[in-house]
Amino acid sequence: MRNPRGARRRRARGLPPGAGNGYNPAMIRSATRAGNDRLPLADEAATVRLAAALAPLLERGDVIALSGDLGAGKTSFARSLIGALTGAGEEVPSPTFTLVQSYETPKGTLWHFDLYRLAAPEEAYELGIEDAFEDGIVVIEWPERLGRLLPAERLTIALEFAADPGARLATLVPAGGWTERLRGLQFDG
Protein backbone atom coordinates (compact mmCIF):
# COMPACT_ATOMS: atom_id res chain seq x y z
CA MET A 1 0.00 0.00 0.00
CA ARG A 2 1.85 3.02 -1.23
CA ASN A 3 -0.81 5.58 -0.51
CA PRO A 4 -1.33 5.67 3.20
CA ARG A 5 -3.85 7.79 4.97
CA GLY A 6 -1.42 10.48 6.07
CA ALA A 7 -0.57 11.27 2.48
CA ARG A 8 -4.21 11.32 1.53
CA ARG A 9 -5.06 13.70 4.34
CA ARG A 10 -2.16 15.93 3.47
CA ARG A 11 -3.35 16.21 -0.11
CA ALA A 12 -6.88 16.82 1.06
CA ARG A 13 -5.62 19.81 3.02
CA GLY A 14 -3.94 21.08 -0.12
CA LEU A 15 -0.48 20.74 1.33
CA PRO A 16 2.36 19.82 -0.98
CA PRO A 17 4.73 17.19 0.32
CA GLY A 18 7.18 18.65 2.76
CA ALA A 19 5.15 21.73 3.56
CA GLY A 20 5.66 21.53 7.29
CA ASN A 21 5.96 24.90 8.97
CA GLY A 22 9.36 25.87 10.21
CA TYR A 23 10.94 22.45 10.04
CA ASN A 24 14.63 22.12 9.67
CA PRO A 25 14.94 20.60 6.20
CA ALA A 26 18.53 19.53 6.53
CA MET A 27 18.10 17.71 9.78
CA ILE A 28 14.79 16.10 9.03
CA ARG A 29 15.82 15.00 5.60
CA SER A 30 18.94 13.50 6.99
CA ALA A 31 16.99 11.85 9.74
CA THR A 32 14.35 10.35 7.55
CA ARG A 33 15.64 9.78 4.08
CA ALA A 34 17.94 6.93 4.80
CA GLY A 35 16.21 6.06 8.03
CA ASN A 36 19.48 5.39 9.74
CA ASP A 37 20.73 8.80 10.77
CA ARG A 38 20.61 9.50 14.43
CA LEU A 39 19.16 12.45 16.27
CA PRO A 40 21.22 13.21 19.34
CA LEU A 41 19.18 13.70 22.51
CA ALA A 42 21.49 15.41 24.97
CA ASP A 43 19.33 14.78 28.01
CA GLU A 44 15.85 13.83 29.17
CA ALA A 45 14.60 17.32 28.30
CA ALA A 46 15.58 16.72 24.67
CA THR A 47 13.59 13.48 24.72
CA VAL A 48 10.60 15.44 26.00
CA ARG A 49 11.06 17.99 23.19
CA LEU A 50 11.23 15.30 20.51
CA ALA A 51 8.06 13.69 21.86
CA ALA A 52 6.34 17.07 21.98
CA ALA A 53 7.37 17.73 18.36
CA LEU A 54 6.00 14.38 17.25
CA ALA A 55 2.69 14.65 19.13
CA PRO A 56 0.99 17.12 16.74
CA LEU A 57 1.64 14.77 13.81
CA LEU A 58 -0.19 11.85 15.37
CA GLU A 59 -3.59 10.71 14.18
CA ARG A 60 -5.94 7.83 14.90
CA GLY A 61 -4.66 4.61 13.41
CA ASP A 62 -1.01 5.53 13.90
CA VAL A 63 1.49 3.05 15.27
CA ILE A 64 4.67 4.19 16.99
CA ALA A 65 7.12 1.37 17.66
CA LEU A 66 9.67 2.18 20.37
CA SER A 67 12.67 -0.09 20.26
CA GLY A 68 15.76 -0.09 22.42
CA ASP A 69 17.47 -1.92 25.25
CA LEU A 70 16.43 -1.94 28.88
CA GLY A 71 16.86 1.58 30.22
CA ALA A 72 17.23 3.19 26.78
CA GLY A 73 14.31 5.47 27.51
CA LYS A 74 11.34 3.85 25.77
CA THR A 75 8.92 4.39 28.64
CA SER A 76 10.36 7.84 29.22
CA PHE A 77 9.66 8.75 25.59
CA ALA A 78 6.15 7.25 25.73
CA ARG A 79 5.47 9.19 28.92
CA SER A 80 6.53 12.44 27.25
CA LEU A 81 4.39 11.69 24.20
CA ILE A 82 1.33 10.92 26.33
CA GLY A 83 2.00 14.04 28.38
CA ALA A 84 2.16 16.14 25.23
CA LEU A 85 -1.11 14.69 23.91
CA THR A 86 -3.08 14.81 27.14
CA GLY A 87 -1.76 18.20 28.16
CA ALA A 88 0.48 16.80 30.91
CA GLY A 89 -0.78 16.15 34.40
CA GLU A 90 -1.38 12.52 33.49
CA GLU A 91 0.27 9.71 35.39
CA VAL A 92 1.97 7.28 33.05
CA PRO A 93 3.09 4.22 34.98
CA SER A 94 5.34 1.69 33.28
CA PRO A 95 3.05 -0.85 31.58
CA THR A 96 5.56 -3.69 31.84
CA PHE A 97 3.44 -5.52 34.37
CA THR A 98 -0.01 -4.49 33.17
CA LEU A 99 1.07 -4.94 29.49
CA VAL A 100 -1.17 -2.11 28.33
CA GLN A 101 -2.50 1.21 29.58
CA SER A 102 -4.92 3.44 27.73
CA TYR A 103 -5.30 7.21 27.85
CA GLU A 104 -8.01 9.48 26.50
CA THR A 105 -6.55 12.27 24.38
CA PRO A 106 -8.22 14.96 22.25
CA LYS A 107 -7.19 12.90 19.24
CA GLY A 108 -8.73 9.69 20.48
CA THR A 109 -7.63 6.85 22.72
CA LEU A 110 -3.91 6.30 23.03
CA TRP A 111 -2.86 2.73 23.82
CA HIS A 112 0.51 2.26 25.46
CA PHE A 113 1.63 -1.35 25.10
CA ASP A 114 4.70 -2.92 26.68
CA LEU A 115 5.18 -6.36 25.19
CA TYR A 116 8.26 -7.23 27.28
CA ARG A 117 6.41 -10.08 28.99
CA LEU A 118 4.88 -11.49 25.83
CA ALA A 119 5.93 -15.07 25.14
CA ALA A 120 4.30 -15.34 21.71
CA PRO A 121 3.04 -12.68 19.28
CA GLU A 122 -0.46 -14.18 19.31
CA GLU A 123 -0.81 -13.32 22.98
CA ALA A 124 -1.17 -9.70 21.89
CA TYR A 125 -4.64 -10.55 20.58
CA GLU A 126 -5.64 -11.15 24.18
CA LEU A 127 -4.67 -7.58 24.96
CA GLY A 128 -7.09 -6.15 22.41
CA ILE A 129 -4.31 -4.91 20.17
CA GLU A 130 -6.42 -5.34 17.01
CA ASP A 131 -9.06 -2.96 18.32
CA ALA A 132 -6.33 -0.54 19.29
CA PHE A 133 -4.85 -0.64 15.77
CA GLU A 134 -8.33 -0.08 14.38
CA ASP A 135 -9.01 3.37 15.76
CA GLY A 136 -6.47 4.29 18.39
CA ILE A 137 -3.04 5.85 18.53
CA VAL A 138 -0.80 2.95 19.46
CA VAL A 139 2.60 3.25 21.14
CA ILE A 140 4.41 -0.07 21.49
CA GLU A 141 7.47 -0.87 23.57
CA TRP A 142 9.34 -4.06 22.65
CA PRO A 143 7.59 -4.10 19.23
CA GLU A 144 9.81 -6.93 18.00
CA ARG A 145 7.81 -9.24 20.28
CA LEU A 146 4.90 -8.80 17.86
CA GLY A 147 6.78 -10.42 14.98
CA ARG A 148 4.75 -10.33 11.81
CA LEU A 149 1.72 -8.94 13.63
CA LEU A 150 3.45 -5.54 13.81
CA PRO A 151 1.77 -3.29 11.22
CA ALA A 152 3.98 -2.39 8.27
CA GLU A 153 2.65 1.16 8.28
CA ARG A 154 4.42 2.57 11.31
CA LEU A 155 7.01 4.95 12.66
CA THR A 156 9.80 3.15 14.46
CA ILE A 157 11.83 5.14 16.95
CA ALA A 158 14.97 3.32 17.97
CA LEU A 159 16.59 4.62 21.14
CA GLU A 160 20.22 3.94 21.91
CA PHE A 161 22.63 4.88 24.63
CA ALA A 162 25.15 7.61 23.78
CA ALA A 163 28.59 8.14 25.24
CA ASP A 164 27.33 10.52 27.92
CA PRO A 165 25.25 8.56 30.47
CA GLY A 166 22.31 10.99 30.31
CA ALA A 167 22.29 11.23 26.53
CA ARG A 168 20.52 9.09 23.97
CA LEU A 169 20.45 8.71 20.21
CA ALA A 170 17.11 8.43 18.46
CA THR A 171 16.74 6.96 14.99
CA LEU A 172 13.45 7.64 13.30
CA VAL A 173 12.62 4.93 10.79
CA PRO A 174 9.51 5.85 8.81
CA ALA A 175 7.53 3.30 6.87
CA GLY A 176 4.74 3.98 4.40
CA GLY A 177 3.24 7.43 4.72
CA TRP A 178 5.48 8.32 7.61
CA THR A 179 8.34 9.24 5.25
CA GLU A 180 6.29 12.14 4.04
CA ARG A 181 4.56 12.97 7.30
CA LEU A 182 7.87 13.31 9.14
CA ARG A 183 8.63 16.37 7.05
CA GLY A 184 6.20 18.14 9.33
CA LEU A 185 8.36 17.39 12.35
CA GLN A 186 9.70 20.52 13.97
CA PHE A 187 12.63 19.43 16.04
CA ASP A 188 16.10 20.85 16.13
CA GLY A 189 17.59 19.17 19.15
Next chain:
Amino acid sequence: MRVLGLETSCDETAAAIVDGERRIIVDLVLSQLDEHRPYGGVVPEIAARSHLDHLDRLTAAALRQGGMTLGEVDAIAATAGPGLIGGLLVGVTFGKALALASGKRFLAINHLEGHALSPRLSDGIAFPYLLLLVSGGHCQTLLVAGIGRYRRLGTTVDDAAGEAFDKGAKLLGLGYPGGPAIEAAAARAEAAGADPTQFALPRPMLGRPGCDFSFSGLKTALRERVIALGGIGRLGEADRDALALALQEAIAASLADRTARALARAQGEGAAPTALVVAGGVAANRRIRASLAEVARSAGLPMVAPPASLCTDNAAMIAWAGIERLRAGAGDESLVAARPRWPLDPDAPKAVGAGVKA
Protein backbone atom coordinates in the same frame (compact mmCIF):
# COMPACT_ATOMS: atom_id res chain seq x y z
CA MET B 1 -21.44 -14.34 56.29
CA ARG B 2 -19.67 -16.00 53.40
CA VAL B 3 -18.50 -14.45 50.16
CA LEU B 4 -17.25 -16.10 46.98
CA GLY B 5 -14.39 -14.09 45.48
CA LEU B 6 -13.21 -14.16 41.86
CA GLU B 7 -9.94 -12.71 40.55
CA THR B 8 -9.08 -12.49 36.83
CA SER B 9 -7.45 -9.08 36.52
CA CYS B 10 -4.07 -10.25 35.24
CA ASP B 11 -2.27 -13.56 34.85
CA GLU B 12 -3.93 -15.58 37.58
CA THR B 13 -7.36 -17.16 37.58
CA ALA B 14 -8.43 -17.45 41.22
CA ALA B 15 -11.52 -18.31 43.26
CA ALA B 16 -11.91 -18.31 47.04
CA ILE B 17 -14.51 -18.40 49.78
CA VAL B 18 -13.99 -16.38 52.96
CA ASP B 19 -16.28 -15.93 55.95
CA GLY B 20 -16.99 -13.06 58.30
CA GLU B 21 -14.87 -14.63 61.04
CA ARG B 22 -11.75 -14.03 58.90
CA ARG B 23 -11.59 -17.69 57.93
CA ILE B 24 -10.32 -18.52 54.45
CA ILE B 25 -12.48 -21.56 53.74
CA VAL B 26 -10.92 -22.26 50.37
CA ASP B 27 -8.39 -20.33 48.28
CA LEU B 28 -7.61 -21.61 44.78
CA VAL B 29 -5.19 -20.12 42.27
CA LEU B 30 -5.08 -21.89 38.92
CA SER B 31 -1.34 -21.65 38.26
CA GLN B 32 -0.60 -23.22 41.61
CA LEU B 33 -3.01 -26.04 40.86
CA ASP B 34 -1.64 -26.52 37.41
CA GLU B 35 1.18 -28.78 38.47
CA HIS B 36 -1.52 -31.25 39.38
CA ARG B 37 -3.05 -30.63 35.98
CA PRO B 38 -6.61 -31.06 37.17
CA TYR B 39 -7.91 -29.59 33.95
CA GLY B 40 -5.10 -30.63 31.62
CA GLY B 41 -3.21 -28.38 29.30
CA VAL B 42 -0.86 -25.49 29.80
CA VAL B 43 -1.91 -22.17 31.23
CA PRO B 44 -0.64 -19.38 29.01
CA GLU B 45 0.83 -16.53 30.96
CA ILE B 46 -1.43 -13.93 29.43
CA ALA B 47 -4.81 -15.04 28.28
CA ALA B 48 -8.32 -13.83 28.79
CA ARG B 49 -9.32 -17.05 27.08
CA SER B 50 -7.58 -19.01 29.81
CA HIS B 51 -9.69 -17.24 32.44
CA LEU B 52 -12.74 -18.08 30.37
CA ASP B 53 -11.72 -21.71 30.04
CA HIS B 54 -11.05 -22.27 33.70
CA LEU B 55 -13.08 -19.91 35.87
CA ASP B 56 -16.25 -22.00 35.92
CA ARG B 57 -14.46 -25.21 36.88
CA LEU B 58 -12.25 -23.40 39.37
CA THR B 59 -15.36 -21.90 41.00
CA ALA B 60 -17.04 -25.31 41.09
CA ALA B 61 -13.90 -26.74 42.68
CA ALA B 62 -13.88 -23.96 45.29
CA LEU B 63 -17.50 -24.67 46.24
CA ARG B 64 -16.85 -28.40 46.33
CA GLN B 65 -13.70 -28.08 48.44
CA GLY B 66 -15.51 -25.62 50.69
CA GLY B 67 -18.26 -28.16 51.15
CA MET B 68 -21.06 -25.85 50.13
CA THR B 69 -23.41 -24.89 47.34
CA LEU B 70 -23.76 -21.49 45.72
CA GLY B 71 -26.96 -21.10 47.76
CA GLU B 72 -24.86 -21.07 50.93
CA VAL B 73 -22.75 -18.04 50.06
CA ASP B 74 -24.14 -14.57 50.78
CA ALA B 75 -22.62 -12.67 47.89
CA ILE B 76 -20.29 -12.90 44.93
CA ALA B 77 -17.38 -10.48 44.66
CA ALA B 78 -15.25 -10.13 41.54
CA THR B 79 -12.29 -7.94 40.69
CA ALA B 80 -13.63 -5.23 38.35
CA GLY B 81 -10.34 -3.33 37.93
CA PRO B 82 -7.68 -2.19 37.51
CA GLY B 83 -6.25 -4.75 35.12
CA LEU B 84 -6.47 -6.20 31.63
CA ILE B 85 -9.92 -5.60 30.20
CA GLY B 86 -10.24 -9.09 28.68
CA GLY B 87 -9.65 -10.85 31.97
CA LEU B 88 -11.73 -8.37 33.98
CA LEU B 89 -14.71 -8.87 31.66
CA VAL B 90 -14.55 -12.62 32.14
CA GLY B 91 -14.57 -12.39 35.94
CA VAL B 92 -17.16 -9.63 36.17
CA THR B 93 -19.55 -11.17 33.65
CA PHE B 94 -19.23 -14.61 35.19
CA GLY B 95 -19.75 -13.19 38.68
CA LYS B 96 -22.79 -11.17 37.64
CA ALA B 97 -24.35 -14.16 35.92
CA LEU B 98 -23.80 -16.34 38.99
CA ALA B 99 -25.28 -13.66 41.22
CA LEU B 100 -28.30 -13.16 38.98
CA ALA B 101 -28.97 -16.89 38.66
CA SER B 102 -28.66 -17.52 42.39
CA GLY B 103 -30.35 -14.34 43.60
CA LYS B 104 -27.23 -13.13 45.42
CA ARG B 105 -25.68 -9.71 45.58
CA PHE B 106 -22.79 -8.95 43.25
CA LEU B 107 -19.90 -6.78 44.41
CA ALA B 108 -17.43 -5.09 42.02
CA ILE B 109 -14.11 -4.99 43.84
CA ASN B 110 -11.10 -2.82 43.15
CA HIS B 111 -8.06 -5.12 43.10
CA LEU B 112 -6.06 -2.53 45.05
CA GLU B 113 -8.78 -2.39 47.70
CA GLY B 114 -8.34 -6.14 48.04
CA HIS B 115 -4.66 -5.60 48.83
CA ALA B 116 -5.43 -2.63 51.06
CA LEU B 117 -7.83 -4.59 53.27
CA SER B 118 -5.91 -7.90 53.25
CA PRO B 119 -4.09 -7.23 56.58
CA ARG B 120 -7.47 -7.09 58.29
CA LEU B 121 -8.14 -10.59 56.98
CA SER B 122 -4.74 -11.97 57.97
CA ASP B 123 -4.04 -10.01 61.14
CA GLY B 124 -7.30 -8.32 62.10
CA ILE B 125 -5.66 -4.93 62.51
CA ALA B 126 -7.67 -1.76 63.18
CA PHE B 127 -7.98 1.34 61.01
CA PRO B 128 -6.14 3.51 60.25
CA TYR B 129 -2.90 2.02 59.00
CA LEU B 130 -0.26 2.84 56.45
CA LEU B 131 0.04 0.35 53.61
CA LEU B 132 3.10 0.01 51.42
CA LEU B 133 2.09 -2.03 48.38
CA VAL B 134 5.18 -3.19 46.50
CA SER B 135 4.95 -5.64 43.64
CA GLY B 136 5.82 -5.98 39.97
CA GLY B 137 2.99 -3.69 38.97
CA HIS B 138 2.42 -1.48 42.00
CA CYS B 139 4.52 0.69 44.21
CA GLN B 140 2.50 2.99 46.42
CA THR B 141 1.82 4.06 49.98
CA LEU B 142 -1.80 4.33 51.08
CA LEU B 143 -3.29 5.61 54.30
CA VAL B 144 -6.14 3.17 54.86
CA ALA B 145 -8.54 5.08 57.11
CA GLY B 146 -11.63 2.90 56.67
CA ILE B 147 -13.67 1.05 54.08
CA GLY B 148 -13.63 3.20 50.96
CA ARG B 149 -11.38 5.75 52.68
CA TYR B 150 -8.00 5.42 51.03
CA ARG B 151 -5.55 8.22 50.65
CA ARG B 152 -2.59 7.70 48.41
CA LEU B 153 0.47 9.38 49.82
CA GLY B 154 3.09 8.24 47.34
CA THR B 155 3.34 6.27 44.12
CA THR B 156 5.99 5.45 41.59
CA VAL B 157 6.53 8.01 38.88
CA ASP B 158 7.97 5.38 36.57
CA ASP B 159 8.82 1.74 37.35
CA ALA B 160 7.52 -0.35 40.24
CA ALA B 161 10.01 -1.82 42.73
CA GLY B 162 9.33 -5.36 41.54
CA GLU B 163 10.07 -4.23 38.02
CA ALA B 164 13.41 -2.83 39.22
CA PHE B 165 14.24 -6.28 40.58
CA ASP B 166 13.14 -8.08 37.41
CA LYS B 167 14.90 -5.77 35.01
CA GLY B 168 17.96 -5.56 37.25
CA ALA B 169 18.16 -9.36 37.22
CA LYS B 170 17.91 -9.29 33.45
CA LEU B 171 20.79 -6.80 33.18
CA LEU B 172 22.87 -8.93 35.53
CA GLY B 173 22.14 -12.13 33.64
CA LEU B 174 20.27 -13.60 36.60
CA GLY B 175 17.06 -15.58 36.23
CA TYR B 176 13.39 -14.81 36.39
CA PRO B 177 11.61 -13.94 38.60
CA GLY B 178 14.19 -11.32 39.44
CA GLY B 179 13.38 -10.77 43.12
CA PRO B 180 14.47 -14.16 44.46
CA ALA B 181 17.42 -14.28 42.02
CA ILE B 182 18.72 -10.89 43.19
CA GLU B 183 18.21 -11.82 46.83
CA ALA B 184 20.15 -15.07 46.42
CA ALA B 185 22.98 -13.35 44.55
CA ALA B 186 23.13 -10.60 47.18
CA ALA B 187 23.34 -13.23 49.91
CA ARG B 188 26.28 -14.88 48.10
CA ALA B 189 28.02 -11.51 47.84
CA GLU B 190 27.51 -10.83 51.55
CA ALA B 191 28.78 -14.28 52.46
CA ALA B 192 31.86 -13.56 50.33
CA GLY B 193 32.40 -10.34 52.25
CA ALA B 194 31.49 -7.95 49.43
CA ASP B 195 31.17 -4.29 50.34
CA PRO B 196 27.60 -3.13 49.61
CA THR B 197 28.90 0.37 48.95
CA GLN B 198 31.55 -0.79 46.45
CA PHE B 199 29.34 0.10 43.50
CA ALA B 200 27.83 3.46 44.26
CA LEU B 201 24.37 3.00 42.83
CA PRO B 202 22.05 5.96 43.32
CA ARG B 203 19.48 5.83 46.10
CA PRO B 204 16.43 6.94 44.10
CA MET B 205 14.54 9.92 45.55
CA LEU B 206 16.42 9.68 48.86
CA GLY B 207 15.82 12.80 50.92
CA ARG B 208 13.61 14.38 48.27
CA PRO B 209 10.41 16.06 49.35
CA GLY B 210 7.20 14.11 48.97
CA CYS B 211 6.63 10.39 49.16
CA ASP B 212 6.83 9.30 45.53
CA PHE B 213 9.05 6.50 44.28
CA SER B 214 11.23 6.27 41.18
CA PHE B 215 13.24 3.29 39.98
CA SER B 216 13.85 3.92 36.30
CA GLY B 217 17.10 5.84 36.92
CA LEU B 218 18.42 3.04 39.10
CA LYS B 219 17.97 0.63 36.20
CA THR B 220 19.98 2.92 33.94
CA ALA B 221 22.72 3.38 36.55
CA LEU B 222 22.97 -0.38 37.02
CA ARG B 223 23.33 -0.82 33.29
CA GLU B 224 26.25 1.63 33.25
CA ARG B 225 28.04 -0.34 35.98
CA VAL B 226 27.43 -3.58 34.09
CA ILE B 227 28.87 -2.11 30.89
CA ALA B 228 31.89 -0.76 32.77
CA LEU B 229 32.56 -4.19 34.25
CA GLY B 230 32.52 -6.04 30.95
CA GLY B 231 29.02 -5.85 29.54
CA ILE B 232 25.68 -7.59 29.79
CA GLY B 233 26.21 -11.33 29.97
CA ARG B 234 29.96 -10.93 30.50
CA LEU B 235 30.16 -10.19 34.21
CA GLY B 236 32.33 -12.21 36.53
CA GLU B 237 30.29 -13.96 39.21
CA ALA B 238 31.75 -11.89 42.03
CA ASP B 239 30.96 -8.60 40.27
CA ARG B 240 27.52 -9.81 39.30
CA ASP B 241 26.66 -10.80 42.85
CA ALA B 242 28.15 -7.61 44.31
CA LEU B 243 26.03 -5.56 41.90
CA ALA B 244 22.96 -7.54 42.94
CA LEU B 245 23.77 -6.66 46.54
CA ALA B 246 24.20 -2.99 45.62
CA LEU B 247 20.89 -3.01 43.75
CA GLN B 248 19.04 -4.62 46.63
CA GLU B 249 20.56 -2.11 49.07
CA ALA B 250 19.55 0.80 46.85
CA ILE B 251 15.96 -0.42 46.48
CA ALA B 252 15.70 -1.16 50.20
CA ALA B 253 17.07 2.26 51.15
CA SER B 254 14.76 4.03 48.75
CA LEU B 255 11.66 2.13 49.89
CA ALA B 256 12.55 2.77 53.53
CA ASP B 257 13.11 6.48 52.97
CA ARG B 258 9.86 7.01 51.06
CA THR B 259 7.85 4.90 53.49
CA ALA B 260 9.27 6.75 56.49
CA ARG B 261 8.25 10.00 54.85
CA ALA B 262 4.73 8.73 54.19
CA LEU B 263 4.44 7.59 57.78
CA ALA B 264 5.68 10.93 59.06
CA ARG B 265 3.25 12.77 56.81
CA ALA B 266 0.30 10.66 57.97
CA GLN B 267 1.26 11.21 61.60
CA GLY B 268 1.91 14.89 61.01
CA GLU B 269 -1.56 15.31 59.57
CA GLY B 270 -3.19 13.92 62.65
CA ALA B 271 -3.70 10.30 61.60
CA ALA B 272 -2.59 7.79 64.20
CA PRO B 273 -1.69 4.67 62.21
CA THR B 274 -1.89 1.46 64.19
CA ALA B 275 0.67 -0.33 62.00
CA LEU B 276 2.88 -0.23 58.96
CA VAL B 277 1.57 -2.88 56.60
CA VAL B 278 3.85 -4.18 53.88
CA ALA B 279 2.14 -6.14 51.11
CA GLY B 280 3.07 -7.31 47.65
CA GLY B 281 5.55 -9.76 46.22
CA VAL B 282 8.56 -7.51 46.93
CA ALA B 283 7.76 -7.71 50.67
CA ALA B 284 9.06 -11.28 50.55
CA ASN B 285 12.62 -9.92 50.24
CA ARG B 286 14.25 -10.28 53.67
CA ARG B 287 16.52 -7.26 53.34
CA ILE B 288 13.60 -5.05 52.41
CA ARG B 289 11.49 -6.42 55.22
CA ALA B 290 14.29 -5.72 57.68
CA SER B 291 14.71 -2.13 56.55
CA LEU B 292 10.95 -1.54 56.66
CA ALA B 293 10.73 -3.14 60.10
CA GLU B 294 13.31 -0.56 61.19
CA VAL B 295 11.12 2.22 59.76
CA ALA B 296 8.14 0.89 61.72
CA ARG B 297 10.19 0.53 64.90
CA SER B 298 11.48 4.10 64.63
CA ALA B 299 7.88 5.27 64.38
CA GLY B 300 6.89 3.13 67.36
CA LEU B 301 4.60 0.91 65.28
CA PRO B 302 4.36 -2.79 64.59
CA MET B 303 5.09 -3.97 61.07
CA VAL B 304 2.49 -6.31 59.64
CA ALA B 305 3.17 -8.39 56.54
CA PRO B 306 0.28 -10.53 55.28
CA PRO B 307 1.35 -14.01 54.14
CA ALA B 308 2.63 -14.47 50.60
CA SER B 309 -0.60 -16.14 49.48
CA LEU B 310 -2.42 -12.85 50.15
CA CYS B 311 0.33 -10.71 48.62
CA THR B 312 0.28 -12.15 45.10
CA ASP B 313 -2.88 -12.17 42.99
CA ASN B 314 -5.52 -14.12 44.88
CA ALA B 315 -9.28 -14.24 45.31
CA ALA B 316 -9.35 -14.50 49.12
CA MET B 317 -8.60 -10.79 49.45
CA ILE B 318 -11.34 -10.05 46.90
CA ALA B 319 -13.86 -12.10 48.89
CA TRP B 320 -12.71 -10.37 52.09
CA ALA B 321 -13.06 -6.92 50.52
CA GLY B 322 -16.60 -8.04 49.60
CA ILE B 323 -17.31 -8.90 53.24
CA GLU B 324 -15.95 -5.57 54.44
CA ARG B 325 -17.99 -3.69 51.85
CA LEU B 326 -21.17 -5.61 52.72
CA ARG B 327 -20.68 -4.77 56.38
CA ALA B 328 -20.24 -1.14 55.41
CA GLY B 329 -23.63 -1.27 53.70
CA ALA B 330 -22.78 -1.94 50.07
CA GLY B 331 -25.72 -2.92 47.90
CA ASP B 332 -25.82 -4.93 44.70
CA GLU B 333 -23.34 -3.66 42.11
CA SER B 334 -24.48 -5.62 39.07
CA LEU B 335 -24.56 -2.40 37.06
CA VAL B 336 -20.90 -1.61 37.69
CA ALA B 337 -18.71 -2.22 34.64
CA ALA B 338 -15.15 -3.52 34.47
CA ARG B 339 -12.58 -0.71 34.53
CA PRO B 340 -9.02 -1.21 33.24
CA ARG B 341 -7.96 1.93 35.10
CA TRP B 342 -9.41 2.46 38.53
CA PRO B 343 -7.40 4.51 41.00
CA LEU B 344 -8.19 3.74 44.62
CA ASP B 345 -7.76 7.39 45.50
CA PRO B 346 -9.03 9.40 42.50
CA ASP B 347 -8.27 12.65 44.31
CA ALA B 348 -4.58 11.89 44.77
CA PRO B 349 -2.30 14.55 43.32
CA LYS B 350 -0.87 13.31 40.05
CA ALA B 351 2.64 11.95 40.16
CA VAL B 352 4.04 12.87 36.79
CA GLY B 353 7.35 11.36 35.91
CA ALA B 354 8.95 13.43 33.20
CA GLY B 355 11.93 15.22 34.60
CA VAL B 356 12.14 13.26 37.82
CA LYS B 357 15.71 12.19 38.34
CA ALA B 358 16.83 9.34 40.48
